[in-house]
Every structure is written in C-alpha cells, then in structure tokens.
Amino acid sequence: MKSIIRKIIEFFLPFYLINSGKINKVIKNAAEGKIILSVFFHNPSKELFESIVKWFLDKEFHFISADDLYEISIHKKAFPSKAVIFTVDDGWKENKENLVAVANKYNIPVSIFINTDPIENGNGYWVSYLKYSQETLGTSHSVASLKKQSDSQRKNIVSQLESSIELPREAMTIDELKSINNGKISLGAHTLSHPFLVNCSNEDSQKEIFSSKEKLENWLGTKVETFAYPFGSFGEREIEYVKSAGFKMAFSTVADYITKENIGALYKLPRFEIIEHASLKENICRMTGVWDETINLMKKNKSI
Ligand SMILES: [Zn+2]
Incomplete structure (x- = not known):
C-alpha cells in the first residue's frame, strides 16, 4: 500500500513542485549569487542529458568547470550568479555519444570521474x-548487502561472480x-575497483585513491x-589520503547546494544526483x- 501511495506521489509531485514556485525560488537564489547548482550523472540517455542542458x-x-569552482573557492574568481557544474561518475562507454558529444555541441565543461x-x-x-546474478541465478547478493561487509569480502564475492x-x-x-580528454571535458579519478572506501583497510583505501590517480595520469x-x-x-581518513595524493578537490554525493559557506570544504563538495530512469520533470x-527537501518534509510529517 505504501509503495502505491509513493508511486502516486512520485507521479504527481513533479507537477506540483514545478508549479509551486519552489523552483523559481531556487533560480532566484542562484541569480542572486547565493548558490551554485552541482549536478551529477552516471549513464544518461542522450535525450535526457540534452534536455537537462537545454533546461x-x-x-x-552558465556552466562552470571544476577549475572554475576551485578558483571561486580560493577567491580568485567571484562567486557567480546562475552557475551550474556538471560531473559524471564511472566512465560508461555510452557517455561518449550520449554526453560528451552533446557537451561539445553546446561547448559546456564536464568532469568525468573514472573507475x-x-x-x-x-x-x-x-x-x-x-x-545479473540476482535476476538470472536468484542469488541474494545486493549492493546493500555488500555494503555491510568488509571490502575483502566484497572483492571475493565479485571475483567469484566475474x-x-x-x-x-x-x-x-x-x-x-x-x-x-580535451577541451571542455576533463577527467578525474574514482578509485580502481569502486569500493565503499570506508569498508577498506587503511592500505587498500590509500591504494584505491593513489593508484587510480597514477593510472589515469599515465x-x-x-x-x-x-x-x-x-x-x-x-570519512576523515579518505579526505587525508585524497589531499596527500595531490587532488585539489573531491566530490561527495551529499545532496546540497554549493554556497559561499561550504565551498571552502573542497574535499566534500555536494552534488544532486540525476536519476536516469526518472522523468525530466522529476529530475528538474x-x-x-x-x-529531497519535499520528500524529507513528507517523511518527517509521516505522510509517506
Ligand atoms: Zn561510481
């Protein structure tokens, strides 16, 4: 029952929110230079990516690069109005046609983090x-279940499946x-094996961070x-490794705006995630x- 209510809400909520003035308020805050929007993708269709660019x-x-963001944070550039930064995780092969080609067409900067x-x-x-193993072999391993295990256990399960x-x-x-990797498209690191870094030993966490940088640079x-x-x-351990490896900034998946207050925390920059199977309206x-603001409020009031 709960999931039906949730589905109904997810269908109607975008229409309500788009007409509610809440999005216009966010655009106004961006226009007044209070926030920068930070958006990240994985493997969007060309249609979804292009419609978000057009929106x-x-x-x-205007689209800013990771370098721009760095310069804004160290006060080499002023905090901009109506700015958005696009980042992409993993390095999916479809990115080339669906995302990079579109970014080049509109001449917009994008950072892609490579696993x-x-x-x-x-x-x-x-x-x-x-x-695949869940759907065809009926195994019970899931991302959520592997998240609860040590990284060496995750690696064992994954190598058995592979x-x-x-x-x-x-x-x-x-x-x-x-x-x-030229012009407006810049590449960043996203570890070797895509672990939950907090589940790694000190040695493995360090290796995942340092070696992915070295590999990409080579x-x-x-x-x-x-x-x-x-x-x-x-965690704090990963921030230290990322700093000492020589990265000048790192992106989290904390869903928040970049503001004058948090832009100085260059190793935990927030990003809003695009859900690739959801509608354009929901993604707006x-x-x-x-x-998130509305869903969290509804959860708090126990409406869903
Ligand atoms: Zn990833």
Whole structure:
C-alpha cells in the first residue's frame, strides 16, 4: 500500500513542485549569487542529458568547470550568479555519444570521474554482475548487502561472480578516454575497483585513491586533480589520503547546494544526483534540490 501511495506521489509531485514556485525560488537564489547548482550523472540517455542542458540554457544559467569552482573557492574568481557544474561518475562507454558529444555541441565543461578497473580489464561494472546474478541465478547478493561487509569480502564475492558470468564491456577504453580528454571535458579519478572506501583497510583505501590517480595520469599524459568518492563513501581518513595524493578537490554525493559557506570544504563538495530512469520533470526537481527537501518534509510529517 505504501509503495502505491509513493508511486502516486512520485507521479504527481513533479507537477506540483514545478508549479509551486519552489523552483523559481531556487533560480532566484542562484541569480542572486547565493548558490551554485552541482549536478551529477552516471549513464544518461542522450535525450535526457540534452534536455537537462537545454533546461539550464533556457533559464540562462552558465556552466562552470571544476577549475572554475576551485578558483571561486580560493577567491580568485567571484562567486557567480546562475552557475551550474556538471560531473559524471564511472566512465560508461555510452557517455561518449550520449554526453560528451552533446557537451561539445553546446561547448559546456564536464568532469568525468573514472573507475579504472573496468576500463583496464574490459569487464562490466561489479554492480552489473550482482544484478545479473540476482535476476538470472536468484542469488541474494545486493549492493546493500555488500555494503555491510568488509571490502575483502566484497572483492571475493565479485571475483567469484566475474569468473562464472560473462558480461560485455560497459566502460570506455583507454583510447576512448584519451580521445575525449580535451577541451571542455576533463577527467578525474574514482578509485580502481569502486569500493565503499570506508569498508577498506587503511592500505587498500590509500591504494584505491593513489593508484587510480597514477593510472589515469599515465594513460592520459596529463595531471589528474579531481576525485569523486564511489557511492559517496568517505570519512576523515579518505579526505587525508585524497589531499596527500595531490587532488585539489573531491566530490561527495551529499545532496546540497554549493554556497559561499561550504565551498571552502573542497574535499566534500555536494552534488544532486540525476536519476536516469526518472522523468525530466522529476529530475528538474531533483537537480534544483526541491525534491529531497519535499520528500524529507513528507517523511518527517509521516505522510509517506
Ligand atoms: Zn561510481
């Protein structure tokens, strides 16, 4: 019953929110230079990505790069009005056509954070092995269940699945990374094996962070100075490793605006997530922050 109510709410909520003036209030705050919108994708369709770009252009936003954000944070550039930053996690092969080509067409900067193992070994992403084994073999492993285990247990389960299931390549190749890494598209690191970093030993957490940077720099022949925590999993230990590896900033998955107050915390920059199977209307609500705000309020009032 609860899920039916939730489905009804999820269908009607975007229409209500879009007409409620809440989104216009967010746009006004951005226009007054109070907030920067920070949005992240994984593997969007071309239609969804382009319609989101067009929505921001229609509202007269301008797109800023990770370098711009860094310069704003150290007061080399003024805090901008109506600015948005786009970032992308993982390095999905469809990104090249669906996202990079569109970003180049509109001349907008995008940072893509690369999880290096699937680039190098040609396997699918480990989450895909879990999904496949759940759907076809009826196994009980899920991302949520692996999150509760140590990272060495996760690795054991994943390597067992990888040896018994064949999945096609899902990530870009090294050559594809090289071909997109120019102009407005910049690449950052996203670890080697996409672990929950807080579940790793000290040695493994450090290796995931340091070695992914070294690998990317060797492949690309350029400096890699930005990082995103897989699943948004990090603690003070990871912030220290990311700093000492030489990254100048790192993105979390905390759903919030970038403000004058929090922009100085360069190793836990917030981002709003785009849900790729959801409608454009719902994603407009999500990327402007009004979705989470409303859902949290409803949960608090026990409406859902
Ligand atoms: Zn990721």
